[in-house]
Amino acid sequence: MLLKVENLDVYYGAIHALKGISLEVKEGEIVTLIGANGAGKSTTLNTICGLLRPQSGRITFQGQALNGLPAPAIVKLGISQVPEGRRIFPNLTVKENLELGAYLRRDREGISRSMRDVFRRFPRLEERQKQMAGTLSGGEQQMLAIGRALMSRPKLMLLDEPSMGLAPLLVQEIFNIIKEINQQGTTILLVEQNANMALSVAHRGYVLETGRITLQGKAAELAANAAVKKAYLGG
Amino acid sequence: MAVFFQQIINGLSLGSIYALIALGYTMVYGIIQLINFAHGDIMMAGAYIAFFVVVYLKLNIWWAFIISMIGSALLGVIIERVAYKPLRNATRLAPLITAIGMSLFLENGGLMVLGTDIRSYPGGLITNAQLPLTLFGIRLTATTLQLLILAITIVMMIILQYIVHYTRAGKAMRAVSYDADAARLMGINVDNTISLTFALGSAFAAVAGILLGLYYNNIQPLMGIMPGLKAFVAAVIGGIGLIPGAMVGGFALGIFETMVSGYWSSNLRDPIVFLLLILILLVKPAGLLGKNNTEKV
Numbered sequence A: 001m002l003l004k005v006e007n008l009d010v011y012y013g014a015i016h017a018l019k020g021i022s023l024e025v026k027e028g029e030i031v032t033l034i035g036a037n038g039a040g041k042s043t044t045l046n047t048i049c050g051l052l053r054p055q056s057g058r059i060t061f062q063g064q065a066l067n068g069l070p071a072p073a074i075v076k077l078g079i080s081q082v083p084e085g086r087r088i089f090p091n092l093t094v095k096e097n098l099e100l101g102a103y104l105r106r107d108r109e110g111i112s113r114s115m116r117d118v119f120r121r122f123p124r125l126e127e128r129q130k131q132m133a134g135t136l137s138g139g140e141q142q143m144l145a146i147g148r149a150l151m152s153r154p155k156l157m158l159l160d161e162p163s164m165g166l167a168p169l170l171v172q173e174i175f176n177i178i179k180e181i182n183q184q185g186t187t188i189l190l191v192e193q194n195a196n197m198a199l200s201v202a203h204r205g206y207v208l209e210t211g212r213i214t215l216q217g218k219a220a221e222l223a224a225n226a227a228v229k230k231a232y233l234g235g
Numbered sequence B: 001m002a003v004f005f006q007q008i009i010n011g012l013s014l015g016s017i018y019a020l021i022a023l024g025y026t027m028v029y030g031i032i033q034l035i036n037f038a039h040g041d042i043m044m045a046g047a048y049i050a051f052f053v054v055v056y057l058k059l060n061i062w063w064a065f066i067i068s069m070i071g072s073a074l075l076g077v078i079i080e081r082v083a084y085k086p087l088r089n090a091t092r093l094a095p096l097i098t099a100i101g102m103s104l105f106l107e108n109g110g111l112m113v114l115g116t117d118i119r120s121y122p123g124g125l126i127t128n129a130q131l132p133l134t135l136f137g138i139r140l141t142a143t144t145l146q147l148l149i150l151a152i153t154i155v156m157m158i159i160l161q162y163i164v165h166y167t168r169a170g171k172a173m174r175a176v177s178y179d180a181d182a183a184r185l186m187g188i189n190v191d192n193t194i195s196l197t198f199a200l201g202s203a204f205a206a207v208a209g210i211l212l213g214l215y216y217n218n219i220q221p222l223m224g225i226m227p228g229l230k231a232f233v234a235a236v237i238g239g240i241g242l243i244p245g246a247m248v249g250g251f252a253l254g255i256f257e258t259m260v261s262g263y264w265s266s267n268l269r270d271p272i273v274f275l276l277l278i279l280i281l282l283v284k285p286a287g288l289l290g291k292n293n294t295e296k297v
């Protein structure tokens, strides 16, 4: 088991955002976490990354407990996040954003190799590498956020609503890229409101409702489930 | 015309010093949105460290610069860790009030430990000769000290630009100042980056303190108050949080001040500086180089 989350409780002050959720991600999988606005999807990812402290529960990654570790230590272990809303650094150039993705790495050679890989995957970023990241289009910014997360060479990549605000054609492209990244060996935990798309690329999925996991199973099973269809797949 | 050019020369020296102090204000504001009101007092501490280094350790002025920069950087980091860090998640007002308290603490602590004596750096520390200068047929004077102040300031600014734009730590500083959580996701240690910012800003203040001590030929425990306030004005005029803004604001304010003194009266200088601040903020609330999005504080 690559990632194991057990009985996680997370609060924002008095707000009980996650109420004892458990989930697992196996090596090589794409697992999706779907749910409506405010269900607690981003909270889950941010807790795994060490940005939020759980009240109780356990998170283990490759058998090692992550509880209490600061975010940089978790990055170092091999988890990186493509956060909701991209959160690129608009006042830095595209290249500098990518360099920051490799902040904890010291192997200059390896870093330039990763940079070339990112540029091969996203030729648009190479053309615009000297440009301020804030001047990129929404789709390009999403590619930059994904490229930046790849620069740390993660074993597990967490993606928070990568399709948000993108035109349908671009959404398709982003999901193809996610599949490709997974096929090249990176395990993926994908948070989406676009359940249709998410379930079409994922192996397994979890449904999160107001802080609780209410359904889980193979992606195809979830996509066929009447309750899921009604709530998340538009009929 | 002679007055004009002469005051430009004088203004550049004063402006250099304001710019060096303003950089510290602006870097700290950029990274944690705090006006570090103790910044001028750190400058004072820097001036005193250099004084003790040259008087008691009998080292030359360059060692005084280096030791004072290191000492002030440490002081800045300690202040940040002890006084501001515990308030990182408090309301914005709490650290601001703490900063004012820290400033009063350093000023009164300084008066207690150092006494009220006005001291001055020993003569001959630097050669300070008059340089006759002719510009468009107008005879002017500059001193070697004035040139030294300008030169040191320019070198410091180049170093800062290099650190901020080309080093790993500099990129981390820019990332944290834009989005601390996103920076954490890159693996950046935000606390250390904030400390580094205080260290840099304080080291710059130390340089300013020494130059100010040399320029006015005196140092005293309250010497940080007025220049600190003026440099804060300079940082705001340039656009607080923006490094080039602090540079532009510092030089602009220095030249403006000497012009007012030269053409009008030095008594009017301070009121007019603050009037200028108010006018600029009315017209360009984000400062000369700032983009006008809504700023807090």
Ligand SMILES: Nc1ncnc2c1ncn2[C@@H]1O[C@H](COP(=O)(O)OP(=O)(O)OP(=O)(O)O)[C@@H](O)[C@H]1O
Pocket: A012, A015, A017, A035, A036, A037, A038, A039, A040, A041, A042, A043, A044, A084, A193
């Ligand atoms: N910083 C915060 N302070 C207080 N409450 C918060 C905070 N962030 C999130 N919440 C609350 O926690 C709950 C879960 O939020 P979260 O952002 O995890 O939802 P989400 O599933 O990611 O939603 P969305 O699809 O809109 O991104 C919501 O009720 C939200 O209002």
Ligand SMILES: [Mg+2]
Pocket: A041, A042, A043, A084, A160
């Ligand atoms: Mg969310």
